[in-house]
Amino acid sequence: MADSLSSKRPLSPHLQIWRFTVTMAASITHRGTGVVLYGGVFLIVLWLIGAAFYPPLFETASGIVRSPVGFILIAGFVWSLLFHLMNGLRHLYWDTGRGLAPKTATMTAWLVYSAATILAALILWAGYGGGA
């Protein structure tokens, strides 16, 4: 009885049922970039431990960082930090009860994606000595 009833109960709406919106994407990306930063900080601490105590570990970390794979890792980390930083400010603004109207939230979501991409390009260009 209980089984046949529960099998007929509707499930709560899940990811695939919603129309895709930029605000929803920004929410998912905020969580995703948080995970990327978790991993990135872990690797930076290994690099730091190498610099302080184990030169061979530093050379391994440095070798990876300076390879093409390292460029992708650094670019991903920088973009993620910029996105998480600016979307975090968006969250803090929401915490004050403002900026929650759908039009405003949609606009600021696009703004965060665009600014993160432009600033990441500038920081990578400068960080790799593009300005020197």
Next chain:
Amino acid sequence: MSTKGTSTFIIQRFTAVLLAPIAIWFLFGIVSALTSDYATARAWIANPWNGALLGAFLIIGAWHMRIGMMEIILDYIHSWLKDVLFLINWLVALGIIVASAWAIFHISFAG
């Protein structure tokens, strides 16, 4: 448990506010620091401003990361595995705090 959620919520916002300005500094310096050689990297970390800000970023960041990852674990893991992951998450945060403080201190003062 019923009162802990509010303090966790507040600590996550508080660490976010502290991290925002430090993250801007971090973004300016980290790419060239990470791609520099051993001696240059150590000299960059040994600079008192860089050492203090890098330490603050990693230590406050470790706590912010721990809370964020805890929320993700709470959302998706509902078995005994949850407690194991909580423990690992704690150890990662503590490890980052101890290792970064120790490493920066060592580079700055122990040569």
